[in-house]
Amino acid sequence: MGATLKDVAELAGVSRSAVSRTFTEGASVSAKTRQKVETAAARLGYEPNALASSLTTGRTKLIGLISNNFHNPLFLQVFDLFTRGLQERGLRPLLVNLSEERDPDASLRMLRQYSVDGVIVASSTLPPGFPRAFRDAGVPVVHSFGRISSMPEVHVVGIDNVECGRIAARTLIARGHRHIGFLGGPETASSTQDRHRGFREIAAADPGLLVNVTYAAAYSFEAGRAEMTRELARGPAEAYFCGDDVLSIGALSAAQSAGLSVPDDLGLVGLNDMEMAGWQNIDLTTIRQPVRDIIDTSIALVVSLLDDAAQLPQARLFPCRLIERGTLRPLKDAAKRPPA
Amino acid sequence: MGATLKDVAELAGVSRSAVSRTFTEGASVSAKTRQKVETAAARLGYEPNALASSLTTGRTKLIGLISNNFHNPLFLQVFDLFTRGLQERGLRPLLVNLSEERDPDASLRMLRQYSVDGVIVASSTLPPGFPRAFRDAGVPVVHSFGRISSMPEVHVVGIDNVECGRIAARTLIARGHRHIGFLGGPETASSTQDRHRGFREIAAADPGLLVNVTYAAAYSFEAGRAEMTRELARGPAEAYFCGDDVLSIGALSAAQSAGLSVPDDLGLVGLNDMEMAGWQNIDLTTIRQPVRDIIDTSIALVVSLLDDAAQLPQARLFPCRLIERGTLRPLKDAAKRPPA
DNA sequence: GAATTTTTTGCAACCGGTTGCATCGACGGG
DNA sequence: CCCGTCGATGCAACCGGTTGCAAAAAATTC
Numbered sequence: 055m056g057a058t059l060k061d062v063a064e065l066a067g068v069s070r071s072a073v074s075r076t077f078t079e080g081a082s083v084s085a086k087t088r089q090k091v092e093t094a095a096a097r098l099g100y101e102p103n104a105l106a107s108s109l110t111t112g113r114t115k116l117i118g119l120i121s122n123n124f125h126n127p128l129f130l131q132v133f134d135l136f137t138r139g140l141q142e143r144g145l146r147p148l149l150v151n152l153s154e155e156r157d158p159d160a161s162l163r164m165l166r167q168y169s170v171d172g173v174i175v176a177s178s179t180l181p182p183g184f185p186r187a188f189r190d191a192g193v194p195v196v197h198s199f200g201r202i203s204s205m206p207e208v209h210v211v212g213i214d215n216v217e218c219g220r221i222a223a224r225t226l227i228a229r230g231h232r233h234i235g236f237l238g239g240p241e242t243a244s245s246t247q248d249r250h251r252g253f254r255e256i257a258a259a260d261p262g263l264l265v266n267v268t269y270a271a272a273y274s275f276e277a278g279r280a281e282m283t284r285e286l287a288r289g290p291a292e293a294y295f296c297g298d299d300v301l302s303i304g305a306l307s308a309a310q311s312a313g314l315s316v317p318d319d320l321g322l323v324g325l326n327d328m329e330m331a332g333w334q335n336i337d338l339t340t341i342r343q344p345v346r347d348i349i350d351t352s353i354a355l356v357v358s359l360l361d362d363a364a365q366l367p368q369a370r371l372f373p374c375r376l377i378e379r380g381t382l383r384p385l386k387d388a389a390k391r392p393p394a
Numbered sequence: 395m396g397a398t399l400k401d402v403a404e405l406a407g408v409s410r411s412a413v414s415r416t417f418t419e420g421a422s423v424s425a426k427t428r429q430k431v432e433t434a435a436a437r438l439g440y441e442p443n444a445l446a447s448s449l450t451t452g453r454t455k456l457i458g459l460i461s462n463n464f465h466n467p468l469f470l471q472v473f474d475l476f477t478r479g480l481q482e483r484g485l486r487p488l489l490v491n492l493s494e495e496r497d498p499d500a501s502l503r504m505l506r507q508y509s510v511d512g513v514i515v516a517s518s519t520l521p522p523g524f525p526r527a528f529r530d531a532g533v534p535v536v537h538s539f540g541r542i543s544s545m546p547e548v549h550v551v552g553i554d555n556v557e558c559g560r561i562a563a564r565t566l567i568a569r570g571h572r573h574i575g576f577l578g579g580p581e582t583a584s585s586t587q588d589r590h591r592g593f594r595e596i597a598a599a600d601p602g603l604l605v606n607v608t609y610a611a612a613y614s615f616e617a618g619r620a621e622m623t624r625e626l627a628r629g630p631a632e633a634y635f636c637g638d639d640v641l642s643i644g645a646l647s648a649a650q651s652a653g654l655s656v657p658d659d660l661g662l663v664g665l666n667d668m669e670m671a672g673w674q675n676i677d678l679t680t681i682r683q684p685v686r687d688i689i690d691t692s693i694a695l696v697v698s699l700l701d702d703a704a705q706l707p708q709a710r711l712f713p714c715r716l717i718e719r720g721t722l723r724p725l726k727d728a729a730k731r732p733p734a
Numbered sequence: 735g736a737a738t739t740t741t742t743t744g745c746a747a748c749c750g751g752t753t754g755c756a757t758c759g760a761c762g763g764g
Numbered sequence: 765c766c767c768g769t770c771g772a773t774g775c776a777a778c779c780g781g782t783t784g785c786a787a788a789a790a791a792t793t794c
Contacts, residue, residue, distance in 0.1 A: 056506065056531060058780055069744045074782060081783095084742060084790095099530070104507040105445040105454065106780035109749040114445065119489070124474035125669075127467050134464035137491035146508065149459070149489040151477035161481075166396065167444040168486065190439070191396060275673050307675040329465075330670070333615050335647040398750055409774045414752060421753095424772055446750035449779040739792065749782080758773075764766090 057098035066094035077102050117145045118165045118173040122152040128328040139353040172356045178245045194359035198352040201244045202369045210369045211352045215245050219252025222295035233264035235291030241269040266291040278304025293321025299328045322381040337380035344372045397438035406434035417442050457485045458505040458513040462492040468668040479693040512696045518585045534699035538692040541584045542709045550709040551692045559592025562635035575606035575631030579613045606631040618644025633661025639668045662721040677720035684712045
């Protein structure tokens, strides 16, 4: 359908190599031939075939962008930033949806068949087998929003979930609550486990503190609402740390339906600080995850790995911080603050 | 890095063609050679290079998935359904973010360089130049969520926005409102124009009806909230049709901040029925856009165009329907209903 | 103006596959 | 037993590019 190198070469009256060189950064071509080639190419509407060239160069500039978070509003922003960032660097995201029962191996084979130059997994969990499979294939992998470990199998960029748990617990205690709650996502999620660990650690250091721990079935509105409804029936804590903003909004909804006033009757702290947390009719106090930093770092990392895939897997983590809004009561009185 | 056809051929003791054929659907290979080849391939961890084969077959199975809606929560669902649907058919979505000032021509060239087999544009507006450029290149284009026209330049799958405007106006009138409002997105958006047309058409047929028309600066929460705040100051209608759910939620928030009770003091009808419209603490009455149907149809269409790109551009539209929730008062009394 | 260096150019091989064509062998029929 | 048929196989050319190498051309030096 489209014009090829040969067509352009013939029209311009030069060799195919000459044409190839004019389209290759930093190749040696005289101004005259370049001129001839460019007018010929323009006339034919020629575009070099990136796939054909990848055969000899060994670079496709394709990056597999893998995720299973197609229900978390935060990830719309994540996809936006990833696609923009990759595009700006001349890389093309090949999007892979790993939701549901889809066989991860099939996706893995697919990515190898398309010889992606690198892979970014944007998900808290990494499908088993991915690290080894890609290492064997020599394809760099960056795990964004992943669990930070001291001995990572692949490069990880994310937040310190344990520390988030600590921040949350400290915050709830600082607000004067003596009965606090942890409302996590699925108990099997490593992010939930890590946050619980940090939360428990701080709570345990405070004798006499009452702690409720409960888990929602999913990181979703419905699950949050259902679990909080159950919790209200069981006898709730005064304030909860929820493992995600959507979960928090579900819990908020349950509290409102029960006629409770937030933050007076029930306090809530979320996690993520997704856009809607700031909406005035939600106004969620939450712990902000530095999404932009994580993504920028992930992209920079994958770019650097393109040149040198052999770097030892590292974990890079970013600090999170509390965003004060309306679902948690303010500090009781100045006296409780540490002296300035 | 990975094993090639040649490696497998040598290990299996057959020709390269034999190997190629065992991996090609419907090629003629004896059971014996297939066996030899498969064990050799398994031993080497061989995966055929899809890009190399695309060179001769002329098919890449890559589909450009273009969008500029990376801020509308509906589109997370849209990406989910598109990626899943494409994957299930063995197609690979190459995601393109057309947000902001990015040069559409650059994306266009990129898609040609990667020889995508087809393009799906998931956006209400189509970048100018796309239709011709792709037609010239012989690449099928499907415009999802696009404006329906009787003389489409490319295949369009979407909803009838004019009819949505009519439905909204009829609904507001049926609820007994005599002063109704249209709160659109940006006035330049064709979707907004079409909806306004339908809305106005019905309103004009009802003498004595008061109509406010106003436009938000964007399809966003903040814009909806700001515009409704202004409208409340100016003297609002009794009930509004908002051009999008997020916009509606912004308007809802403005009403709540002003101390108005919804739907008693102010009625609201949104459009899209995105997931959060059903959340109990939002509970938005809205017009549902059949997202799944649009996407399934778009994918089926692009698949059929892969075999026969010459089909004349068609517009396929789906009906929308009102989803009754809590932001619009119910029908006043049974007497007003059409007799059964 | 000749000798030397540097730049430009084309040739040909190669990247990893596919495929038309001719050959080869096996098999069934007469 | 010979012939025709047909499936299986390999050869070689091709898909659309890139690149090492040597020759040609241009620029520089003396």
